[in-house]
Amino acid sequence: MNYEQEAIKPYEEGAGKTVQVERMFDNIAPTYDKLNHRLSWDIDKGWRRKAIRQLAPFHPKTLLDIATGTGDFAILAAEMLQPDRLVGADISEGMMDIGREKVRQKGLQDIIAFEKEDCMALSYPDGTFDAVTAAFGIRNFADLDQGLQEMCRVLKVGGHLSIVELTTPVVFPMKQLFHVYSHTVLPIYGRLISKDTSAYRYLTKTIEAFPQGERMTEILKKAGFREASFQRLTFGICTMYIATK
Numbered sequence: 001m002n003y004e005q006e007a008i009k010p011y012e013e014g015a016g017k018t019v020q021v022e023r024m025f026d027n028i029a030p031t032y033d034k035l036n037h038r039l040s041w042d043i044d045k046g047w048r049r050k051a052i053r054q055l056a057p058f059h060p061k062t063l064l065d066i067a068t069g070t071g072d073f074a075i076l077a078a079e080m081l082q083p084d085r086l087v088g089a090d091i092s093e094g095m096m097d098i099g100r101e102k103v104r105q106k107g108l109q110d111i112i113a114f115e116k117e118d119c120m121a122l123s124y125p126d127g128t129f130d131a132v133t134a135a136f137g138i139r140n141f142a143d144l145d146q147g148l149q150e151m152c153r154v155l156k157v158g159g160h161l162s163i164v165e166l167t168t169p170v171v172f173p174m175k176q177l178f179h180v181y182s183h184t185v186l187p188i189y190g191r192l193i194s195k196d197t198s199a200y201r202y203l204t205k206t207i208e209a210f211p212q213g214e215r216m217t218e219i220l221k222k223a224g225f226r227e228a229s230f231q232r233l234t235f236g237i238c239t240m241y242i243a244t245k
Contacts (some may be wrong), residue, residue: 003144005209010202017142018091018118024199025069026094033070033098047238048073048135051164052080054242058160060130064089066119066151067137071099071112077133078111087129089117090137119147124154131155134163139210148223152245161225161243166203167212169236178237182207212239 009017010024025032036044052073061084065074068088078086090096096114103112117123120143132151141147151161169175182204187197211219213230216239220228225243232239 001145003209003211005139005206006142006144008202008205008209010198017140018120021140021142022091024196024202025090025092027196028199029070029092029094029098032095033072043234044136044238045072047164047233047240048076049080050233051133051135051162051240052077054162054240055081055131055133055160058131060160061085062129062131063087064124064129064132064151064154066132066134066147067140068099068114069095069135069137071096071102071114073133073135074099074112075102075106075108078108083111083130086112087124088112088114089119089122090114091116091118119150122150122154126153127156127159128154129156130159132159132161134161134165136164136166138163139165139206144211144219145223148220148225152224155245157245159245161220161241161245163241163243164233164238165210165212165241166207167210167232167236167239168208170213170232171236174235174237216241217243 009020011020060081063077063083063086065077065086065088068074068090071088074086074088088099093116100114103109119141132155138147169178186204187200217228217230220241220243225245228241228243230239230241
């Protein structure tokens with residue numbers, strides 16, 4: 001099935017979405033963390049913690065963090081869950097290079113490894129990981145169904161998926177306020193700090209187009225997960241999903 005956000009690309013050129021997304025994140029990598037935290041007023045840190053706490057009762061020992069970026073989610077998961085092994089996978093080496101330096105500074109090299117992976121065709125065998133996570137990345141998938149099927153495939157039976165993704169609020173007045181913020185403040189601030197206006201216009205478009213709530217849980221079940229549920233956070237600016245294989 002085709003989803004609206006799959007057709008949205010960061011740039012106007014003819015290259016495929018995956019190639020353009022890789023280029024975009026390589027471009028904005030040096031300023032990504034600073035801008036990400038400021039744009040969310042650091043609330044994103046709390047969203048990540050809540051998503052990781054969902055996994056704590058299951059004591060996962062092997063984790064895969066999809067679209068890991070600069071590794072914030074991976075590092076927090078390693079600190080909170082204390083797994084034996086955690087792989088951060090991404091298509092952007094520029095983002096992961098920053099993550100590798102963070103991991104080195106925290107002394108987590110023996111636990112966290114970063115690997116360049118195409119989420120549409122992961123290199124890991126079936127049933128490799130106890131848990132798979134993704135924070136603010138799956139809306140960039142060129143094929144959402146394929147990416148989720150791959151995440152399900154590499155999970156062990158009974159393993160858990162934890163996702164946090166930016167979404168559009170559905171109630172007044174947050175829906176209207178978020179529209180104004182995402183269409184004015186976000187792209188202007190993005191241009192001033194990252195110098196890549198297209199990247200933050202793309203961000204707004206993908207948030208608005210991405211399936212959310214009940215629709216997303218149905219997509220997760222279609223991808224092979226037995227159970228899926230969601231919880232809206234901070235008036236619906238972010239949505240957290242948990243699913244079981």
